[in-house]
Amino acid sequence: MKTLKLPKSKLDFFAAVIQQFGEVHAPVARGDEFAFERLERWSDARLDYNRTILPPKKYFLPPREEMFTYTADGYVPSTEGLDQKLVLFGVHACDVYGLNILDEVFLDGPHPDPYYKARRRNVAVIGIDCIPDENCFCRSMRADFVDKGFDLFFYDMGDAFFTLVGTALGDDMVLSAASLFEPVAPQDVAAYKAHSQAKAEMFKLDVEIRDLPEIFEMEYTSAIWEELGEKCLACGACSMVCPTCYCYDVQDTVKLGECAGSRERCWDTCLFSSHARVAGGENFREEQSDRIKFRFYHKQRGFVAEYGRPSCIGCGRCIVSCPVDIHVVEVLNRLRGVAHVA
Amino acid sequence: MSPNVLAPAPQPAIEAVRLGNPYAPHNARIVGVQRMVEDNHLFTFRFVDPEIARSFSHRPGQFIMLSIPGAGEAPISISSSPTRPHVLELCVRRAGRVTDALYRMRVNDLVGIRGPYGNGFPVEEMVGGDVLMAAGGLGMAPLRSLLWYTLDNRSQFGKLTLMYGGRNPESMLYRNEMSSLVDRPDIHTLLGVDADPSGTWKYHVCRLADLFDFADIDPRTTHAAVCGPPIVYRFILQRLLKLGFSKDRILMSLERHMKCGVGKCGHCSIGYKYTCIHGPIFTYWDAINLPEMI
Numbered sequence: 001m002k003t004l005k006l007p008k009s010k011l012d013f014f015a016a017v018i019q020q021f022g023e024v025h026a027p028v029a030r031g032d033e034f035a036f037e038r039l040e041r042w043s044d045a046r047l048d049y050n051r052t053i054l055p056p057k058k059y060f061l062p063p064r065e066e067m068f069t070y071t072a073d074g075y076v077p078s079t080e081g082l083d084q085k086l087v088l089f090g091v092h093a094c095d096v097y098g099l100n101i102l103d104e105v106f107l108d109g110p111h112p113d114p115y116y117k118a119r120r121r122n123v124a125v126i127g128i129d130c131i132p133d134e135n136c137f138c139r140s141m142r143a144d145f146v147d148k149g150f151d152l153f154f155y156d157m158g159d160a161f162f163t164l165v166g167t168a169l170g171d172d173m174v175l176s177a178a179s180l181f182e183p184v185a186p187q188d189v190a191a192y193k194a195h196s197q198a199k200a201e202m203f204k205l206d207v208e209i210r211d212l213p214e215i216f217e218m219e220y221t222s223a224i225w226e227e228l229g230e231k232c233l234a235c236g237a238c239s240m241v242c243p244t245c246y247c248y249d250v251q252d253t254v255k256l257g258e259c260a261g262s263r264e265r266c267w268d269t270c271l272f273s274s275h276a277r278v279a280g281g282e283n284f285r286e287e288q289s290d291r292i293k294f295r296f297y298h299k300q301r302g303f304v305a306e307y308g309r310p311s312c313i314g315c316g317r318c319i320v321s322c323p324v325d326i327h328v329v330e331v332l333n334r335l336r337g338v339a340h341v342a
Numbered sequence: 343m344s345p346n347v348l349a350p351a352p353q354p355a356i357e358a359v360r361l362g363n364p365y366a367p368h369n370a371r372i373v374g375v376q377r378m379v380e381d382n383h384l385f386t387f388r389f390v391d392p393e394i395a396r397s398f399s400h401r402p403g404q405f406i407m408l409s410i411p412g413a414g415e416a417p418i419s420i421s422s423s424p425t426r427p428h429v430l431e432l433c434v435r436r437a438g439r440v441t442d443a444l445y446r447m448r449v450n451d452l453v454g455i456r457g458p459y460g461n462g463f464p465v466e467e468m469v470g471g472d473v474l475m476a477a478g479g480l481g482m483a484p485l486r487s488l489l490w491y492t493l494d495n496r497s498q499f500g501k502l503t504l505m506y507g508g509r510n511p512e513s514m515l516y517r518n519e520m521s522s523l524v525d526r527p528d529i530h531t532l533l534g535v536d537a538d539p540s541g542t543w544k545y546h547v548c549r550l551a552d553l554f555d556f557a558d559i560d561p562r563t564t565h566a567a568v569c570g571p572p573i574v575y576r577f578i579l580q581r582l583l584k585l586g587f588s589k590d591r592i593l594m595s596l597e598r599h600m601k602c603g604v605g606k607c608g609h610c611s612i613g614y615k616y617t618c619i620h621g622p623i624f625t626y627w628d629a630i631n632l633p634e635m636i
Contacts, residue, residue, distance in 0.1 A: 247608030279438030302614020
């Protein structure tokens with residue numbers, strides 16, 4: 001992979017240059033938290049953020065999306081907004097990893113999702129290095145580094161960014177501001193390695209994912225699920241903020257007095273009682289304990305069977321957002337029977 | 343030096359939304375409605391676009407997504423056999439918003455259909471061997487596509503056995519069609535009802551599982567395809583295992599709520615399998631390894 005160095009003093013220039021590739025969105029402060037938003041001015045960007053409230057998933061699988069309009073004559077696919085060029089500046093490695101997992105579900109296989117695909121094509125991703133906080137466990141989930149899914153990735157090396165060029169588009173971005181970049185020298189590689197080592201030691205949360213599927217199988221009837229079912233409010237916040245929760249509902253809306261309307265999909269979650277209810281009223285997950293168990297089971301066990309790794313990327317958003325303090329790492333460590341240190 | 347980044351690029355990704363969109367329903371016209379039992383009608387459809395009508399083909403056991411504008415979309419198993427491609431028959435139980443809306447429609451009205459989806463029965467693996475088809479009640483709706491597939495490709499299969507049971511004669515789907523199979527020498531058809539209050543039933547009056555007493559099944563050469571409500575699975579599976587069936591020669595068709603049909607929306611998950619792409623046909627071995635299966 002092509003590697004370059006961007007002195008930090010040149011970042012503002014680079015940010016100005018990449019506007020030609022699309023509307024620039026980056027993390028901005030929202031109260032004590034952060035959110036990906038369209039930048040009014042580059043100085044609003046907060047590249048020192050810990051995590052955004054919603055992951056970048058909102059750009060690729062919007063919370064609500066019109067799929068079709070229909071009339072008496074049939075269904076017409078909706079394409080509004082799909083061709084908009086955006087540049088997401090400052091995506092953390094775990095969130096890029098989250099997009100790679102969504103890619104496996106939405107792009108691979110015999111039925112790629114054309115809406116997701118169009119957005120993925122038109123939204124450039126510029127990744128940036130981060131410092132883990134007390135709720136990060138991406139290293140445990142093997143999502144603290146990514147080797148694909150971004151156009152450019154910046155690693156912080158003090159006075160410069162070690163720059164990985166991931167795609168041809170990323171290369172075009174670099175070439176459009178070629179004079180800003182410098183070649184990588186051997187001492188830069190050494191500095192990168194030292195930085196990588198130092199970062200690995202900053203994590204406060206740890207969970208062992210080796211043989212987690214087997215432990216899930218053995219603990220399927222564990223009392224912990226009842227306990228979590230009692231506690232869980234079924235608000236769905238953990239799913240909404242999860243970079244890899246992709247379940248959606250589809251609804252037809254009708255224009256009053258006309259045989260016309262639209263078909264929309266919107267975020268849904270397996271924590272809602274309606275998720276596994278079938279026509280006629282039967283519900284395959286009647287209890288909240290069934291539903292929260294399913295969510296854990298699908299992410300940490302099912303995904304391993306299907307895609308070779310858990311779909312959890314260790315971003316910590318569900319920990320931050322849960323109103324009753326259900327803590328994913330604590331649950332996994334309790335299932336394994338090891339002490340949880342938080 | 344600067345690459346040509348501002349030139350308006352063609353957008354094949356947008357074209358894929360307009361054309362070849364896997365979620366886009368194709369217009370289909372209702373060409374026939376036949377009442378089978380209470381709240382269970384057989385609807386026959388024809389695609390409006392002759393190219394779609396020509397190219398649509400399915401495997402026995404697959405399903406489609408049926409759209410009724412304004413009401414939404416629902417998965418419905420295909421009742422007709424791919425060996426008879428001129429019709430697409432869906433045996434639809436009136437159970438929810440979409441099927442309610444369908445029941446208000448008439449011949450010539452337009453619906454949307456996309457698919458087919460799901461794995462279907464593994465007919466390639468079943469070829470050359472015997473096939474036992476067992477259904478209870480409404481379970482005949484998905485099983486009928488396999489039934490006619492095996493009959494229309496009769497030389498490819500060994501012994502065929504059909505067991506079909508219901509609560510009473512009035513609850514049997516395709517009653518005349520099933521009766522007409524009883525005299526066919528190339529399939530052993532066993533029909534049973536739990537009770538026959540009207541005294542009109544000419545066949546067995548017994549529970550579905552008891553039909554095994556009249557059948558001659560070799561578990562080593564037979565695939566068993568089982569469809570029906572959960573109670574049917576319980577009793578049939580017991581009998582099959584007692585006969586010595588291997589768990590991966592027992593095939594079951596399962597149903598779940600679905601919003602996409604193509605492995606995205608998450609609603610049809612059972613454990614970590616999606617009914618829409620890993621199923622709806624599962625082996626019994628799959629079933630006992632997925633705790634939420636039945």
